[in-house]
Each structure stands twice: as structure tokens, then as C-alpha cells.
Amino acid sequence: MSLPVIHHPDYTFDLPQQHPFPMQKFAVLREHLLRFNNHLQWHEPEEISFEQLAQVHSSSYLQALFEGALTRDAQRRSGFPWSPALVRRVRLETAGTLLAARVALAKGLALNSAGGTHHAHADFASGYCLINDLAVTATTLLNEGSVKRVLIIDLDVHQGDGTARIFADEPRVFTLSVHAARNFPANKAVSDCDIALESGADDATYLETLSAVVPPLISRVSPDLVIYDAGVDVHADDRLGHFRLTDSGVFARDQWVLQTVRQAGIPLVGVIGGGYDRNVEQLAARHAFFFEAALTLGKAS
Numbered sequence: 348m349s350l351p352v353i354h355h356p357d358y359t360f361d362l363p364q365q366h367p368f369p370m371q372k373f374a375v376l377r378e379h380l381l382r383f384n385n386h387l388q389w390h391e392p393e394e395i396s397f398e399q400l401a402q403v404h405s406s407s408y409l410q411a412l413f414e415g416a417l418t419r420d421a422q423r424r425s426g427f428p429w430s431p432a433l434v435r436r437v438r439l440e441t442a443g444t445l446l447a448a449r450v451a452l453a454k455g456l457a458l459n460s461a462g463g464t465h466h467a468h469a470d471f472a473s474g475y476c477l478i479n480d481l482a483v484t485a486t487t488l489l490n491e492g493s494v495k496r497v498l499i500i501d502l503d504v505h506q507g508d509g510t511a512r513i514f515a516d517e518p519r520v521f522t523l524s525v526h527a528a529r530n531f532p533a534n535k536a537v538s539d540c541d542i543a544l545e546s547g548a549d550d551a552t553y554l555e556t557l558s559a560v561v562p563p564l565i566s567r568v569s570p571d572l573v574i575y576d577a578g579v580d581v582h583a584d585d586r587l588g589h590f591r592l593t594d595s596g597v598f599a600r601d602q603w604v605l606q607t608v609r610q611a612g613i614p615l616v617g618v619i620g621g622g623y624d625r626n627v628e629q630l631a632a633r634h635a636f637f638f639e640a641a642l643t644l645g646k647a648s
């Protein structure tokens with residue numbers, strides 16, 4: 348019995364000093380996961396192609412991204428200074444989510460140790476998100492006929508605005524976003540289901556909301572695959588979140604989502620989503636809860 352985990356060493360690269368994004372968390376998360384190494388089955392993605400990304404993103408945007416021709420404003424909005432390492436990273440991360448989805452379709456469950464770049468739009472980057480891995484994964488699988496309906500459960504504290512806009516006219520993908528009402532992005536998109544919670548939401552409020560919303564959606568949508576964004580920026584100590592979830596609340600959330608989806612017999616692919624804490628050790632430990640929760644299922648083949 349082992350849990351498929353997708354990881355690449357180049358998920359992490361050196362950003363300029365003082366850059367606010369905690370890029371090291373991916374490397375530290377790997378160290379955390381090695382503690383459960385006997386129960387994990389590692390997979391390494393290869394960079395996704397331009398053509399695969401062009402199923403979702405505009406060619407002009409992709410060209411500018413690949414060639415380093417993004418304008419200064421576009422780079423500022425992305426949150427990252429452009430570099431070849433950045434492009435390699437996002438191509439690996441996106442390929443990682445797609446690979447995880449393929450493994451999940453075969454085995455029931457697989458988790459990417461990155462991903463969840465839900466602010467990326469078809470033709471621009473936003474909020475540390477350059478390519479929308481959730482959208483590329485769902486679209487690729489739909490286009491090749493591997494799935495007919497996909498449910499995206501986005502529990503990152505920020506709204507999945509890029510995903511919502513990309514799939515606004517795509518009835519085969521249902522987008523659920525549970526997020527903080529007063530947080531980035533200021534200008535919210537319209538998901539198929541938006542649950543905007545007030546700042547200060549605690550474990551009880553949050554988990555009650557999920558149990559009221561998610562099971563009926565699973566029955567209604569009846570997806571062939573659930574893509575779950577398990578952002579930990581819902582945690583009380585997160586720098587960019589406005590909720591008050593505890594460690595045990597985050598763990599309980601992930602365990603509940605995994606159990607609920609898997610008990611319905613639906614494959615689940617997980618991505619780690621957002622998490623912003625100056626203490627990278629604590630942050631990586633928080634992301635590791637997702638993998639620990641998956642191991643408690645005891646059902647990953």
C-alpha cells in the first residue's frame with residue numbers, strides 16, 4: 348500500500364533575496380515527506396509542452412512567457428521576476444498535476460507536491476500563478492476523452508478566479524471555490540459555486556460549511572475526477588489568509604475531503620495550493636498534513 352506523490356527537485360529554485368514567495372517550501376516539504384518514505388511511491392514529471400499549454404492559454408501569452416518577453420507590468424502582476432528557471436519550474440509543476448491526475452485515474456488517488464496556480468488566466472499571469480495547472484489538467488483529460496466531467500474543489504483561502512474564468516463556458520468542468528470574502532483577488536470571478544466566508548472563520552464554521560456544500564455537489568455533478576486544491580493559507584498563522592484554522596482543523600479538512608470523495612468512488616488528484624509563512628519549516632509541515640491525511644485513508648493502492 349503506497350501513496351503516489353509527484354515531485355521534482357526543480358519545483359524549488361533560488362529567487363532574489365527579499366522576494367516574499369516562500370519558494371523553499373517545496374524542497375522542505377520533500378524533506379518532511381521523506382519521513383513517510385516507506386508509504387510513498389515517487390513520480391517525477393517532465394516539462395509540459397507549449398502545445399499542451401496552448402489548450403488553455405493563448406499562444407501570444409505563452410510565447411512571451413517562454414521567451415522572457417513579458418512586459419514589466421505583466422511580470423509585476425505575476426509576482427515573479429522572469430527567469431528561465433521560473434519557466435522550467437511552472438512547466439514541471441503543471442506537468443506534475445497532469446501526471447498526478449493520470450495516476451489518480453489509474454489508482455484512485457495521487458498528490459502533486461506543488462500546483463494549485465488558480466489565479467493564472469488564459470492570457471495573463473496573476474498572484475504568483477503563471478500557468479493554470481488545474482485548467483490544463485482538466486482540459487487535457489477532457490480533450491483526450493479520459494474523463495467526461497471534472498469537479499474542481501478549490502479550498503485555497505483565495506478565490507480561484509483564473510480557473511473560474513477559463514471554465515466559465517465549459518459545462519463539463521464544475522468549479523467550487525470556498526474562500527475569504529475580503530481577500531485577493533479584489534475583483535472576484537464567478538465560479539459555478541462560490542462560498543465566500545467572512546474573515547476570522549474558525550475550524551467549526553469552515554468544516555460545517557464544507558459538509559453542507561460538498562456532498563450534494565458530488566452527487567449533482569457526478570464527476571469522473573475531483574481536482575482538489577488544498578491551500579493551507581486558511582491557517583490562522585498564514586501571512587496572506589484571513590481565516591483562523593488550526594493545525595488540526597487543516598488536517599481534518601483534508602482528511603474529510605479525501606474520505607468524502609474516495610468513499611463516493613471518485614478518483615482524486617490533489618495539489619498543495621497556497622501557503623505563505625515566513626517560517627518555511629512550519630509552512631512545509633502544514634502542507635505535509637495533506638499527505639499524512641491521505642495516508643490515513645489506507646486505501647491508496
Ligand SMILES: [Zn+2]
Pocket residue numbers: 503504505578580620621622
Ligand atoms: Zn491562496
